[in-house]
Amino acid sequence: MRVLALSPGSLEDQLDRLPALAEICQKLNATLQVACDPQQAAPWKLLPCLEKLLPFSFEANPTLADWANLLGCVREPDFQVCINFAEGQQVNLMLSMSHIPKRLGSEGFACTDRLSIDQGWTAQRLAPYLQALGLELEAEQFRVPLAAGVLDEAREALPRGDGPLLLLSPTGQGHDWPAAEWHKLPETIKSRLPALRSMVLPAKLSLAKRAALIACADVVLSSCPISQRLATYCGTPLVALGAAAKDLPERAEIRCLGRSDELATLKSSEVLTALGF
Incomplete structure (x- = not known):
């Protein structure tokens, strides 16, 4: 058929x-x-x-x-x-x-x-x-099917260590959470969780490789609608900045934070709370 x-x-x-x-x-x-x-x-x-x-x-x-x-x-x-x-x-x-x-x-x-x-x-x-x-x-x-080879390649690209992996995926556009906040957040978390690994999702990747990195993460912090959807389809815990609740399913591991037009004023303390710190 x-x-x-x-x-x-x-x-x-x-x-x-x-x-x-x-x-x-x-x-x-x-x-x-x-x-x-x-x-x-x-x-x-x-x-x-x-x-x-x-x-x-x-x-x-x-x-x-x-x-x-x-x-x-x-x-x-x-x-x-x-x-x-x-x-x-x-x-x-x-x-x-x-x-x-x-x-x-x-x-x-x-x-x-x-x-x-x-x-x-x-x-x-x-x-x-x-x-x-x-x-x-x-x-x-629904879970996006990913080939074993793509997942293995993604694991090789991750920062070394045994600690939890925080994957950051900003949109990089003008209305996004400020770049300085994205930059300092991992260090703030490391002061409480020294074993933390963090990585910014590279922009120029195929969708499959992007999904594989997201699938390998322990939690994704993203203001990018594409990454937010991929995290949802990979079953990866997600803090979705600027996403409306109607855009994503109701799951305990998915949290929507802030309005898309107000991310510039979003406090880091709110993001840390959403991430469980």
Whole structure:
């Protein structure tokens, strides 16, 4: 069985859709093909069920020829289900000519099932897509699969020692918690916990390597939405700076701290408390 996902949007959008598509493919014993912008495709490469990526930039004003090419890619294999996150007349025309029997989306005349986004945290809101297929979604149970070799490489990159590892992942943007605070926090903690190891997550890493380092950490402190999602999917304890509670699942090991527009004034004592100090 094959499932098609039409997935416009940012890297965060792609990550938010991973648990739903992974669950669909697992429960239906299906392979997955995803049409998305090539620059945002990295999350899908983490899923073993991925059969093929279809490069398609929904936001780049695709031409009629672009849509025709996508239709050719969609009609050639035998898809039984389409999960459509795209909107507009062009995508609906394309889907109406695709012969896919089950087409799920939030709007559009090509949908066989028109769905409303559910309540809950970001990834869990896609539960209606699974319910339309007779399935249930428990997005908080999703764990990103990582190859043993990638995890071994991540462990080799960690600071030496036996103490707990604090992984720092700032956004580095203007509204972030000040750089000076990020810099001095590990030393402050070491005054209470001398064995602490700390590391700043390198910016230029593949998503898989980034996820592997996060999976190897004992706790992640992050203001980066991508790292926050990866920590959630790795089951790593997380203090998420600037994240709203609705963005992440309710877990004892996940704490959201501060509003995104107020991080510049967030006190280090509040961060230390959230980290358990």
